[in-house]
Amino acid sequence: MAANGVSEPANVDISKTNVDQRDGYDRKCTFCRIVNEEIATELLYVDEETTCFRDIKPGAPHHYLVVPKRHVGNCKSLNKEHVLLVEKMVETGKKILQKHNVVDLSDVRFGFHWPPFCSVSHLHLHVLAPASQMGLMSRIFYRLNSYWFITADQLIQHLNSKGEAN
Numbered sequence: 453m454a455a456n457g458v459s460e461p462a463n464v465d466i467s468k469t470n471v472d473q474r475d476g477y478d479r480k481c482t483f484c485r486i487v488n489e490e491i492a493t494e495l496l497y498v499d500e501e502t503t504c505f506r507d508i509k510p511g512a513p514h515h516y517l518v519v520p521k522r523h524v525g526n527c528k529s530l531n532k533e534h535v536l537l538v539e540k541m542v543e544t545g546k547k548i549l550q551k552h553n554v555v556d557l558s559d560v561r562f563g564f565h566w567p568p569f570c571s572v573s574h575l576h577l578h579v580l581a582p583a584s585q586m587g588l589m590s591r592i593f594y595r596l597n598s599y600w601f602i603t604a605d606q607l608i609q610h611l612n613s614k615g616e617a618n
């Protein structure tokens with residue numbers, strides 16, 4: 453209900469802008485190039501929708517990035533229809549942790565940087581573990597309840613409420 457008269461901006465399908473050659477691939481995007489194996493980065497996991505690799509600047513003993521294989525813009529550009537994708541990304545993150553023997557999921561941070569605090573526009577989930585072993589800078593960079601970092605749960609909640617407002 454938009455009772456307050458504030459309407460959502462028109463939904464811009466980011467996945468169709470800046471995309472070159474193939475659908476869902478942006479050759480100027482670093483993460484698209486990693487997914488496409490044009491940049492030598494070890495892919496730790498690949499399925500039909502998602503892939504995972506290590507963050508080049510690890511903020512915790514385990515720090516993985518889970519990305520959709522198709523170019524999807526940052527979390528601000530998402531809608532309710534992306535909830536399943538975000539949930540899928542979290543599932544992939546959990547699988548990777550399991551594969552690396554991280555069993556305590558209560559000490560893991562799953563989240564996204566809120567624009568303009570994303571260094572790469574391609575949607576990416578940060579998975580950091582153990583959260584209790586993050587250094588001072590990481591604690592700030594991946595801080596809960598800040599205006600620059602949103603947990604996966606908060607994003608899902610936000611997207612669901614966005615859907616209801618339309």
Ligand SMILES: [Zn+2]
Nearest residue numbers: 481484523574
């Ligand atoms: Zn991309």
Ligand SMILES: [Zn+2]
Nearest residue numbers: 565570571576
């Ligand atoms: Zn980020």
